[in-house]
Amino acid sequence: MKLIFLTTALVSYMLPACLGFPYEQEVLHQTKHERIKKVMADYKDVANAIIDLAVHGGAQNRSYNRLARFVDTIGNRMSGTENLKNAINYMYKALQEDKLQNVSLEPVKVPHWVRGEESAMMLKPRNKSIAILGLGSSIGTPPEGISAEVIVVSSFTELHNRAKEAKGKIVVYNQPFVSYGETVQYRAYGASEAAKVGAVASLIRSITPFSVYSPHTGWQDYQKDVPKIPTACISIEDAEMFARMASRGETIVVLLKMGAINNPDADSFNTVAEIVGSKYPEQVVIVSGHLDSWDVGQGAMDDGGGAFISWEALSLIKDLGLHPKRTLRLVLWTGEEQGGVGAGQYYQSHKKDISNIDLVMETDIGTFMPTGLQFSGNTEAQAIMTEIMQLLKPINITNLYGNAEGTDISYWMEAGVPGASLIDEIDKYFWFHHSQGDTMTVQNPVWMNLCAAVWTVVSYVVADLEEMLPRER
Template identity: 50%
Template sequence: MSIKEVSFLILCLLLCQKATSSCECCSEEISSKATIVNRIINVLTKGNEAGVTYNELEKFVDKFGPRMTGTETLENSIDYMLDLLRRNGLNARTEEVEAPFWIRGEEYAEMTKPWPKKFGVLGIGLSVGTNGANISAPVLVVTSFEELEERRDEVQGKIVVYNFKFKSYGVSVKYRSQGASRASKYGALAVLVKSVTPFSLYTPHTGMLNYDQTVPKIPAACITVEDAELIHRLSKRDNVSVRLFMGAKTLDKPAISRNIIVDIKGWKYPEEVVIVSGHIDSWDVGQGAMDDGGGAFVSWRALAVIHNLGLKPKRTLRAILWTGEEQGLWGAQSYIKVSLTPRHKNEIDNISIAMESDIGTFRPLGLTFSGTNPKSQCIVKHTLELMKAINATELVLGVEGSDIVLFNEYKVPLASLNNDHRTYFYYHHTNADTMLVENSTNLDTCTALWAASSFVFADLNHKLWR
């Protein structure tokens, strides 16, 4: 072993020892927060805060329903939230956000050959329409982009149907986001995409696409799993034709919306911030209760409970209810852009951790965490050990978020609500996303985890390391 190798090993041991020492120190400090954590958990699971998150969410989604960016409904819901937050004694403000203004319009799809059948259909967000007319054409069914390439000479003048095998949302969503442009390259007139879900009761799922600007934009819509499979079976033994109409369009003028920002100012390090968040907008189907009413409400309720208990963290606790998430994370993009201006000098650097709930508020299991610094991982691990009363002690490395992923570029530690979301994609972006998905006990325990963990992070002597 060379001298350099020996020196390197010694350095590694010293760093490891330092990290362990810091970890032990933080462990003692975190353990000292146990009484506060238990107060938060008890008031939400047994005390006068129990059931409040569910009741407030129920009133909200039943009053406003879906909250599409660009709609008066979304802006009215933001006004409602501002009033509610202030009536709860919280310091709330808004910041303006510009986002694409996409309108769904009337839409329908039906099979005309070999026999007539209407399809359940939802246009994909940001898709172009059919220019006021029907598109009637034979279909070409493919199960993958590889098959599309192999059969590219058959695509011209067809409606391409993507009937892929669902593997996971992260893997399969590419057909919704990229499918239109991939097929357009070979002359397709439109695409119909099997809904990105592992389970279906004849429910189409919407979502967003990304157009390749080098090829013509063609209409794109999602159909049910059942209809995609039917078309595929029929196409193996007969000619299948489909008629599609979509009134979708994106207006030239952007939509103007607002992020909602709620602060409990830190008493010792007010310039340093711990963020909890969810998005207030939704697609124009269902009620947006799961995606992401639950995430938005556990976030503001976390601050409300901390405020009601009279707790004062060392650094600022901030809840952000993002807008424009569904059309491309526009609220988060705007927030970061503002944070980088000279007026907000070092604001990004002063974020201790950014947390987001946007993968459901089912039974909480713990947190996912993306920070690579071992001291920060240690802090999160020890913080979760305080959550035994609600069985939410699991730490998973990696992060399941949308808006907060944009903070990755700035090395901000990120966390998301780790919960039992096995059925999340059953309801995701569908008319089935209603209050029936939510559960009062789960919302209480999610709020407890969110409030307790964010308070611990905000009340430490040192912000999380990057």
């Protein structure tokens, strides 16, 4: 190490005088790059061992089978419910039985919204039952429901341009799906925007590009100082039907009944397990997914798959008898669907240790066929991660993309900690997202094996490097 430092220092001193500063920088960059490649070459055998065990060996299909047993036993896991409590207890025991270290439950408070009985019936121009899923934090209707004429709009702009027509009516949003990030604003803010113009309720076209008559739920946010009105999502098919009827000038009347209740916050836990570092145990690489889900489907995709490949990463490392220099910490977050509530409280409890958090990893976009890794970090860290990804050539998953994402790790990344998220072929992710379709049928054991291999190789190598990933000071 000293020899490399002295050589670099000598080059830095001599070259500017005769060749100029740009050349000096190029030489330094080449030296660093060559050093990184040499270090990564030492991890080739261990990476191959991880891949072989996860994809071809005794651990093949293990994460899939564990997940199937879990969701078939527990079901969906809504924040504040007995199902979520049962899920946390299940995982606490399972992680202990897996002989992981420091298995613990860290208490947090989470929202406790209950859907209750809900229904919608179109009364005019004909009788038709409308499939709905109330949105998280929505208030309920009076017991007799709300019966009102419908106004159909395709955007917030159209709603406000037709504000006088909306008073006393139920607003139906038939917004086109552009992308989840752009279109989800209608789910999040549709109720408040409708309330601003005097509407009595809102029904929102589900945030999905495809539907087999399946509404999708999700969290919504009431704006301060705006009246709260009931809100739910409807299927694409019914939203388009309403739009066609309205375009023909037909009067549409809907009876909406929702028994939604917002209870006081409930007790819950983030579930934690570790493989303690052999040399720098105070330094930590976090691998994570969230354990809670919505109250429809099984939560197998969102985020059962992510949680279970994160568990699998520690299992594979333990099974191979590997002892990374840093601590690998599994965190199964709670209350993610309500906006990363459990993760936010975890960050507040642990941010004093921020200088020792090496990398935060979360996967929450499904465990379909993986295509690479998204990463947020400085240029030096990106160079290291690029070379780590080359260790995955045996399964041809070597791409490194920018902009890691994940509600639960965003707190750390905003504070400057490097972050990573799995990226996969998510074309169909939003077909099933937050719907009754999120079941084990969506999962594929071969894809989960590959996702686990990627997740494990990356987390282990980062945890075992002699130095932490560089970050902005």
